[in-house]
Amino acid sequence: MALIAHITDLHLRPRGLACYRVSDTNMLAERAILALNGLTPRPDAVVLTGDLTDKSDPREYALARQILSRLAMPVFMIPGNHDGSADMRREMSGFPGMDGDVDGKLCYTAEIGDVRLIALDTNIPGKPNGELGTPQLNWLSDRLSDDNRPTLIALHHPPALSGIQHMDAIGLNDANALAEVIGPHKHIQRLLCGHLHRPIIAEFAGKIMTLAPSTGHQVVLDLTEDGPPMFNFEPPAYFLHHHTLQAGTVTHMAYVEAYPGPHHFFADEGVSWPGDDA
Numbered sequence: 001m002a003l004i005a006h007i008t009d010l011h012l013r014p015r016g017l018a019c020y021r022v023s024d025t026n027m028l029a030e031r032a033i034l035a036l037n038g039l040t041p042r043p044d045a046v047v048l049t050g051d052l053t054d055k056s057d058p059r060e061y062a063l064a065r066q067i068l069s070r071l072a073m074p075v076f077m078i079p080g081n082h083d084g085s086a087d088m089r090r091e092m093s094g095f096p097g098m099d100g101d102v103d104g105k106l107c108y109t110a111e112i113g114d115v116r117l118i119a120l121d122t123n124i125p126g127k128p129n130g131e132l133g134t135p136q137l138n139w140l141s142d143r144l145s146d147d148n149r150p151t152l153i154a155l156h157h158p159p160a161l162s163g164i165q166h167m168d169a170i171g172l173n174d175a176n177a178l179a180e181v182i183g184p185h186k187h188i189q190r191l192l193c194g195h196l197h198r199p200i201i202a203e204f205a206g207k208i209m210t211l212a213p214s215t216g217h218q219v220v221l222d223l224t225e226d227g228p229p230m231f232n233f234e235p236p237a238y239f240l241h242h243h244t245l246q247a248g249t250v251t252h253m254a255y256v257e258a259y260p261g262p263h264h265f266f267a268d269e270g271v272s273w274p275g276d277d278a
Contacts, residue, residue, distance in 0.1 A: 002113030008194030009214035025216040047196035050080025050156030061091030080156040103135035130157030158193040180203035
């Protein structure tokens, strides 16, 4: 069994600065950490699929260390396009996997309950799009072949197209090569992604891709041609991946903010639910 929280795209800024001048991503990340620590049952681990920072600034990483150290469970992170692989490895040393290195890419494996996590690095320095590269793809192929336990693969850039054209234009360059590597492996339960700031579920290479929303602002859902890049403040959320031997991996979306309830299901007086004893 394993319960894994999946958060993404914190876009932390130096204290006192808002992301894109209007998004208080630091405050929103703090709220997400409080929500995760308050879960019952508590997750076995948190997977953070990139864009931990907004500018890969040492001040942003210092804030990230402070915020993420408050989590009551291990945190497994990977770089996004707003981070830097070398910067993350240096500034977040001490967190799991930060010594992983394949041709400069920050990638590693981890065990979370009875699930195996394979964390990949799609960062291209100075570029918004992503790429795994041949050495990392070869490493991934070897890791998938040497262990057939239920496996989650984490990467920032989603390999499947979303229909949001301005985001698809900065997607994963070598998605087809990734499909060739993962296609034959039936023990892959999920691809965990970020980057698009929206909750999206899609099929890729016969696998289920779960793209989590941001803990901060969200990309506007615009499926028209040539829609402009815009963001809004839809409710921040995260995914919970619950793995059991009986059901495999089941993914739930949970919201960061608290809402009214919970309330019991009570019928009006004198009214019974269908199937209740009258």
